[in-house]
Amino acid sequence: MLNKRFKDWKFPKIEHGKLTEYNWLVQYPENLELGKSTDIGAFTYINAKNGVIIEDFVQIGSHCSIYSISTMDNREGKVILKKNCRIGSHSVVSPGVTIGNNSIIGALSFVNKDIPDNVIAHGTPIKVVRKLTDKEISKLGEVQ
Secondary structure, three states: OOOHHHOOOOOOOOOEOOEOOOOOEEEOHHHEEEOOOOEEOOOOEEEOOOOEEEOOOOEEOOOOEEEOEEOOOOEEOOEEEOOOOEEOOOOEEOOOOEEOOOOEEOOOOEEOOOEOOOEEEEOOOOEEEEEOOHHHHHHHHHOO
């Protein structure tokens, strides 16, 4: 069932280094694959130089940073945010990371490794704290 919030959802206009109408920013938008009914919070930064894939129904909180390249530790690689995952506000996702389907990342987390499907993870650095129950997963799907 499609949430009313996404009833009139449309792909935002994305230009290199410019804020979207929703006040988030992408560098190298030609390397960004954006799924439908995504929700990206204000002041989120996405560096897609080496590719970023954001699948359908992904939610990203405000003030997040998603990097496909990092000059701090010379890491680079495609970032993949799988269908229906959620990332809490003020979190950082490192290059080369995949976050699994339906997984939930707590606010203020540093995601420096892959996160499997259907889990809750949080912390700096990130740590999986538990698997989601089938009931919790079905409720996540209700917001689509």
